Amino acid sequence: MEKQTKSAIIYGDQNFLVPPHLNFGAFVLQKILARNKEQAALINGATGEQITFGEMAQKIANISSSLSRLGVLQGDVVAICSENRIEYLLTSLAVFYSGAIITFFNNAYTKAEITHALGISKPKYIFLSGEVYKAQYDVIENTKIVKTYVIYDDVSMKSNCIHFRELSEKQVDIKSCKYFDFKGTPHTGMVLYSSGTTGLAKGAKITHLNLIVACLQPMMTDRNITPLTIAPWSSTMGIILILQKLAHGRTCVFLSKYNEELYLQTIQKYKIGILFVAPPLVVMFCKSSLVKKYDVSSVEIIYSGGAPITLEVITQLKERYLLLHIIQGYGMTEATGAVTQDTDKEPKIGSVGKVVPGVIIKISNPETNETLGCREQGEVRIKGLAVFQGYLGMDPRDIFDDEGYYKTGDIAYFDEDGCFYIVDRIKELIKYKGWQVTPSELEAVILQHPAIKDAGVTGTPDTLAGELPTAFVVKQPGAKVIEQEIIDFVANKVAPWKKLRGGVIFLDEIPKTPSGKILRRKLKALLSKQSPQKLPVSKL
Incomplete structure (x- = not known):
């Protein structure tokens, strides 16, 4: 690369040989089929369970074919909410192959967070681990969005649920399993949730072409x-x-x-x-x-x-x-x-x-x-x-x-x-152990507490975690509330990485601009004035 000494736009290598069908699932399956069929593709380090490239290719074809029989169409949204497991990736690649859109919900989402995510992508079908099914089925069902549930584990299931093995074990001929051909036109293949600075997560539309290039x-x-x-x-x-x-x-x-x-x-x-x-x-x-x-x-x-x-x-x-x-x-x-x-x-x-x-x-x-x-x-x-x-x-x-x-x-x-x-x-996101935490989301939660008049959130620098979500709050006149009460109140409403591990600091007023925007730089300046004894210490 030439030395950069002036105003410039910097290019990565743009030379790509992309398949004209632009189907990411078909792209990966073709790559898998070119590998040694006996080579291990995925190994669960905790259980020792593994799957070879050959087994993986067959399962993807089986599941994709089953999705068609279930009525999954090109453009339909299919969700997964589960811990990392081999079935997770098999499902994802089969959905891509079928031409449908995959989306993922973190298995640690609270009821409010999973409801919000469902409202963004509106999946007709959802794959759940047994643990998530037990914890979140009623919440998901109450949204009236999901039509069919597929469960990975052996649990007692409702009538609108089927077991994953019903999709994965019905053998099909890989060569006869047809992928959806997008004929060179980029289409959304995946929706991922990206936290912004103005509220709850937003659904980012990732195309099959984006994924192939990545x-x-x-x-x-x-x-x-x-x-x-x-x-x-x-x-x-x-x-x-x-x-x-x-x-x-x-x-x-x-x-x-x-x-x-x-x-x-x-x-x-x-x-x-x-x-x-x-x-x-x-x-x-x-x-x-x-x-x-x-x-x-x-x-x-x-x-x-x-x-x-x-x-x-x-x-x-x-x-x-x-x-x-x-x-x-x-x-x-x-x-x-x-x-x-x-x-x-x-x-x-x-x-x-x-x-x-x-x-x-x-x-x-x-x-x-x-x-x-x-x-x-x-x-x-x-x-x-x-x-x-x-x-x-x-x-x-x-x-x-x-x-x-x-x-x-x-x-x-x-x-x-x-x-x-x-x-x-420029963004005000807090990065806790690599997770994005939106200050405005936490502020909205804190303000639900009846004793809180105003709130501002920022991150306290931390060697282990990167940043710890920290709240500055103004009490309602005459209200009595202690730090731990606010920490517990928030913890019951958010995912684990969003908890107020940086603690709560009480102020008489949240610093703001004339237009009402919180001056987070002033909050950070206030943090720097806290004594070392009052600053939190995180644990991995």
Whole structure:
């Protein structure tokens, strides 16, 4: 790449050979069929359950054919709400293959959150784990949106439910199983939920073309080493990483939830070579005493996304474990995963790497829209074959600029070699262990408490978690309420990563602009004045 010294638009490699049918499910199935049928494709690190590429191909064909018999049509929305499990990916790929649209609900969603997500994508069909079925069936049924339920586990079921094995075990001839041909026209294939700054999650429309391009991007390493992933597949990082690895023919080990000892046991048992983690797990490797009990010498590379890793942590990891590389990337739902990514070829410490294939970046002055140059800080704006169509129900003019670039809200710059560095974000999202937490959503919940007059939320910096959601509240006149009462009130209404782990600070007034917008920079300034004894300490 030429040295960058002036105003520029930075391109990733745009050379792609995409299939004319533009069906992501067919694209992946063709890749799978080209692999050694006896090679393990997926391994559940907790249970040891696994499936080969050959078995996977057959199951995808079986399920896709069954979806047709169920009446699933092109464009219908099918949802999954489950922990990570082999059936999850089989279902997803079969839905793509059939031409329907897949969407994922996090299995830790509260009743309010799953109701909100259902209202966005309106799925006719939903696949549930037994645990989610028991906890959420009544909530989902009350929305009158879902027509048919498919349950992964053996549980007592209602009459509108069927068991997953009824779809997956009816054998069909793979060669006769027809995929939906989109004939070169991009269509939405997946809806992922992306938290914004103005309220609850928004449904991002990801096309089959977006997904194909994301999976055609080169691997960050060409070493034939086994990856371990723990990110939930309802998240962008989780689902895109696992789909990429399958498309490239890699055996993938996964876990459905984090447990420190199980995580380390899995690394030792399967001789894991590359870890895909959020920054809190990186810190765990630095500080954990349990690590000494297990042989983790197989780990050559740690790939981290979601928040920057400090130079100090990188140095400690390399010295302690003799790692070859710690690679960072910068991505988002709206880019179908990575925007920039480092590789193990020439990693630059502190950088989040160069633009990935399928993405175009410009750095813009957010006020004037002027395109900026080398080492000039501005807003990251992106477009290209990997960039999403927009949000369900939102006017594209609100999220794309006049040239069609998505306005990310993140502040960054690039150097002379085209490597990017994330500085800050215009967005007010709190990043807790890689999860996005919307301050305005938490504020709305807190204000439901009768003793609270006003509230503002921001993130307290934390070494382990990145940021801890922290509330500033103003009491109603004469009201009596204590910190723990507010923490418990919120905890009962939100997903685990949205809890007020940063605590509650009482104020006489929330700082705001004349137009009424909360001045979060002033809230952060107030945080910096808190004594160390009053600041929270997080635990992994």
